[in-house]
Amino acid sequence: MRCPRCQHEDTRVLDTRMPEPQTVKRRRQCSSCGFRFSTVERPVREEISVLKRSGKVEEFDRQKISTSVQCALKKGNRRREEVEALVEVILQNLFKEKSKCLSSEKIGEEVLRCLQRFDKLAYVRYLSVHRTFADLEEFQRQIGEGHGDTI
Ligand SMILES: [Zn+2]
Missing domain, CATH: 2.40.50 (OB fold (Dihydrolipoamide Acetyltransferase, E2P))
Incomplete structure (x- = not known):
């Protein structure tokens, strides 16, 4: 300096x-x-934003990824450092892109890719949750576009 x-x-x-x-x-x-x-x-990388399927842009939140990975691994059987190390690998792969905006799909795919190698069961669990969230977002988007008046 x-x-x-x-x-x-x-x-x-x-x-x-x-x-x-x-x-x-x-x-x-x-x-x-x-x-x-x-x-x-x-850390500058926290300035990265996330483009949701709904078109909304959110601030990148490392904690969200960490929580969803922990959730998929169902805690307990994995040491905290092990989980954090996995999250770190996921983040490094994501930040390789050098893009300032990542889509939520891209993040989900990267989490899945890393989980698949780490823990097959967690991979399946994350996949089911991720799919549900994606469908929910799609559903909300359609409601937002005015298709909700039939409910
Ligand atoms: Zn001086």
């Missing part, structure tokens, strides 16, 4: 804090001119 005052390349970290779980704040000091400044680190 260059010094914002003298552009010297070597700055020393004085202290590191985590004001939020996803944020790291460092106080730095330039080793040349002694200027003090702070830097903030946040």
